[in-house]
Amino acid sequence: MVELTIDGKKVQVAEGTTILEAAKQASVNIPHLCYVEGVSPDGACGICVVSVKGERSFTRSCARQAANGMDVTTNSPEIRNIRKTIIELLMSRHVKGCFSCERNQNCELLELGYELGIDQDRFEWMEPCYEIDATSPSVIRDPNKCIRCGRCTRVCNEIQTVGAIDFVNRGAESIVTTFMDCGLGNSVCINCGQCIHVCPVGAIKENSSIDDVWKALADPDKHVVVQEAPAVRVALGEGLGLKPGTLVAGKMYAALRRLGFDAVFDTNFTADLTIMEEGSELVKRVKEGGVLPQITSCCPGWVKFAEQFYPDLLDNISSAKSPQQMFGALSKTYYAEVKGIDPSKIVSVSVMPCTAKKYECLRPEMNDSGYQDVDYVLTTRELIRMIRQVGIDFNTLEEEKADDLMGQYTGAGTIFGATGGVMEAALRTAYKVITGNELENIDIMPVRGMEGIKTATIKVGDLDVKVAVAHGLGNARVLLDEIREGKSPYHFIEIMACPGGCVGGGGQPHGFDMTVRSQRMEGLYNEDKKVVQYRKSHENPAVIKLYETFLKEPLSEKSHHLLHTSYTPRECTVVPDEEEIQAK
Numbered sequence: 356m357v358e359l360t361i362d363g364k365k366v367q368v369a370e371g372t373t374i375l376e377a378a379k380q381a382s383v384n385i386p387h388l389c390y391v392e393g394v395s396p397d398g399a400c401g402i403c404v405v406s407v408k409g410e411r412s413f414t415r416s417c418a419r420q421a422a423n424g425m426d427v428t429t430n431s432p433e434i435r436n437i438r439k440t441i442i443e444l445l446m447s448r449h450v451k452g453c454f455s456c457e458r459n460q461n462c463e464l465l466e467l468g469y470e471l472g473i474d475q476d477r478f479e480w481m482e483p484c485y486e487i488d489a490t491s492p493s494v495i496r497d498p499n500k501c502i503r504c505g506r507c508t509r510v511c512n513e514i515q516t517v518g519a520i521d522f523v524n525r526g527a528e529s530i531v532t533t534f535m536d537c538g539l540g541n542s543v544c545i546n547c548g549q550c551i552h553v554c555p556v557g558a559i560k561e562n563s564s565i566d567d568v569w570k571a572l573a574d575p576d577k578h579v580v581v582q583e584a585p586a587v588r589v590a591l592g593e594g595l596g597l598k599p600g601t602l603v604a605g606k607m608y609a610a611l612r613r614l615g616f617d618a619v620f621d622t623n624f625t626a627d628l629t630i631m632e633e634g635s636e637l638v639k640r641v642k643e644g645g646v647l648p649q650i651t652s653c654c655p656g657w658v659k660f661a662e663q664f665y666p667d668l669l670d671n672i673s674s675a676k677s678p679q680q681m682f683g684a685l686s687k688t689y690y691a692e693v694k695g696i697d698p699s700k701i702v703s704v705s706v707m708p709c710t711a712k713k714y715e716c717l718r719p720e721m722n723d724s725g726y727q728d729v730d731y732v733l734t735t736r737e738l739i740r741m742i743r744q745v746g747i748d749f750n751t752l753e754e755e756k757a758d759d760l761m762g763q764y765t766g767a768g769t770i771f772g773a774t775g776g777v778m779e780a781a782l783r784t785a786y787k788v789i790t791g792n793e794l795e796n797i798d799i800m801p802v803r804g805m806e807g808i809k810t811a812t813i814k815v816g817d818l819d820v821k822v823a824v825a826h827g828l829g830n831a832r833v834l835l836d837e838i839r840e841g842k843s844p845y846h847f848i849e850i851m852a853c854p855g856g857c858v859g860g861g862g863q864p865h866g867f868d869m870t871v872r873s874q875r876m877e878g879l880y881n882e883d884k885k886v887v888q889y890r891k892s893h894e895n896p897a898v899i900k901l902y903e904t905f906l907k908e909p910l911s912e913k914s915h916h917l918l919h920t921s922y923t924p925r926e927c928t929v930v931p932d933e934e935e936i937q938a939k
Contacts (some may be wrong), residue, residue: 407919448502534660549861552867624764632675637649654853668835709853
């Protein structure tokens, strides 16, 4: 431990703690823009400057470690003037479009400007004129709003280890872009959207489908159905005035009906279905000597990451589609058949915590229903905006239930939204399939929590099933490299691209706060334990009925056609030609 003084207050912190982190522990807020918890300090913005007694120059608190006897001042007229000047300079090169910006009323740059008392432009505005990158189906990048804080590049490189974006050029000409400026859609970007969460302004945002969904809802010739992922129900309330982690499933269904959807279902239903298919596949691999370990396939960001960086391991990934895509295929086959609706008139919409789902629904193999299985994907943030656009008072809504046919779900489906949740749900059912008995203690604690990699050994009959869970692709690489080297001891591995799992997906309310993600996770576990009637996927009456009347059994011919897929090794295929390179 080291002891220092911050603004006259004695503080004890662990050795290696930065001044900024020490100040947080002392409940002293030091303004900052480039700092992100969990990634290396950069000191790029300079807003977190403080003075240390006895030193002639100011120091950047995010990059300076606290030392014994240090006497730090975080707020003085000189420091405030430095911060104010930095913000004014950033604003002088920032596009003037606050009213229409996605981050209107939620912009860290404007917030700091207000706090520092900036009420006029001291510096001449230099209008940026960069081309907006709209090549990705998931993420739009507007360099004109970029303040060069470097948050996005460090998260992409250090936490996700993808390296889709980085700085090019120097000094005033520096800018964040992709390799050869080819655009996110032509790069190794996995569409996870973690860059959106850490961007303090609106330079990165989701590729919105709101207008397309409004158009479909207004078309009397269309029958519009909607599904909502598990993690949405514990984050939707955040943007509508409730505490993080508040369970709002019933209000969510009610709001969707008021928006005009013809049928309101739930992705949790097909999360249970995924367990039936993926769990059966695991049992088959174990019994018949198939490729092990089997790796989950629910996360499209992780799947694209594997296709690009670990194409030699694609046979390890479960062939089961994600719950979103299973629902899409069934909405235009099973649902259409039961209700007697022409599937060409069905518009299938999903509400997801994930920006990569926008990419997933457009994959060319996702059309086993004979149509595009999922037509449009809305993020949690987009649904929040739609609810606000029509003036729904969300907090006073009476709770409603999802429609029966594909709306009933178990607690196992709910916990899909948390890292470790798919693993826990699968083990609850795999135990029944292998032994014929029910797992006595279905709360599998070793796979829960925010640790980057979690492992466990579960006794299933005579078999010791070894499992591992990773969230954040930097952690996933550790497990994948073990497989590649022939050293993996596991039977089953769950991988989620986003830290925290789907509760931290790129389409959730803005922020990279792991405490908030933990609160959302707790909300899911509470629904699993206290709210739903059933807690194991194989107990879901609606799934049982689906197999009895339509699919026959897990891994049947029809199941394979509608609910399973294959993967493709891929690389960045679009490179600018010589003329484009020279022009840029």
